[in-house]
Amino acid sequence: MAEEKTVSSSYVFKGRAFDVRIDTVINAEGHETTREIVEHVACVAVVPLNADGDIVLVKQYRKAVEKELLEIPAGGIEPGENPDEAVRRELQEEIGCYPGKIDRIGGFYSTPGYCTEYLHLYLASDLKPSQLQAEDTSGIVCLAVKSVQIESMIKSGEICDAKSIAGLLHYLKYEKKVKNQKSKVKSKIKK
């Protein structure tokens, strides 16, 4: 499949959260058409585990959908930051904790049909209290939730944010087993 060659490109909006540009391209059929593209910085999204192995979610009002949503902590990577640094900053801002251990477990585009945003998915643990102040995080409420509850909250639609569902189900499917296996190995060693 051929990529779409850009004929011209121009910005129609420059914002604080994102920019919008229109690319004129040659599509798969060889015809000229336009692509409206939201330019958004790369982000991190984190599944944070507390000492009990419960997952820390954040509850916040989202103006775009006019609702309070339950999500995993996430945010944009700032200029000069790498994803690891963004994870440590975001967790201090959103859940007031510094993660002693972080692991990149995946990643995905949020809406590749029209937006450039890529999210690096992390697992974080060994959380220690450490608060950083940030704009727009004072309205955030934290909630520690057991894995079994998370499963039913996704099924029921109580958790209804794509990155959170993708991130949490990824953790539950691919990482939790590994963690449990490690715990079993540890307990065997103790015996």
Place this chain on the structure above:
Amino acid sequence: MAEEKTVSSSYVFKGRAFDVRIDTVINAEGHETTREIVEHVACVAVVPLNADGDIVLVKQYRKAVEKELLEIPAGGIEPGENPDEAVRRELQEEIGCYPGKIDRIGGFYSTPGYCTEYLHLYLASDLKPSQLQAEDTSGIVCLAVKSVQIESMIKSGEICDAKSIAGLLHYLKYEKKVKNQKSKVKSKIKK
């Protein structure tokens, strides 16, 4: 948690795929601030199962991320359509099949931090050949993939689109077991 009261709202971009507006709001701390919002129609995203129980994915070039991606079929609900009708149309356009059976299995916001888009998640089966022509679907290639392969393609990052990961893992976790249980019941009846 209080919702954010809108002080004023104005459009800065009106496009073909989405519009952009800026809302001036009173935030959680009682301060005036702005929210940049991408207005996008509601969509459907579908996990289509062929006669072998394999999942039909679509491969297409995504200009926003300058890559060819593997995704589940998805698209906007057109004016006058309900989600069921959009599922039947989209599958005919994207994979050339009419689904004899469709079930809504979930739903989620794609990027609630700045976009209004909500996706209704469906499971579709009993596929019969039926092609509908549509703009921008001629570059799409279909691929039937076994569930076990899907699992490793998500883990490896080969499938790296949030709605596809959320939709496929949702299917694998909550629906596949039900389907398998039903098959077992059927085979018991046959005996």
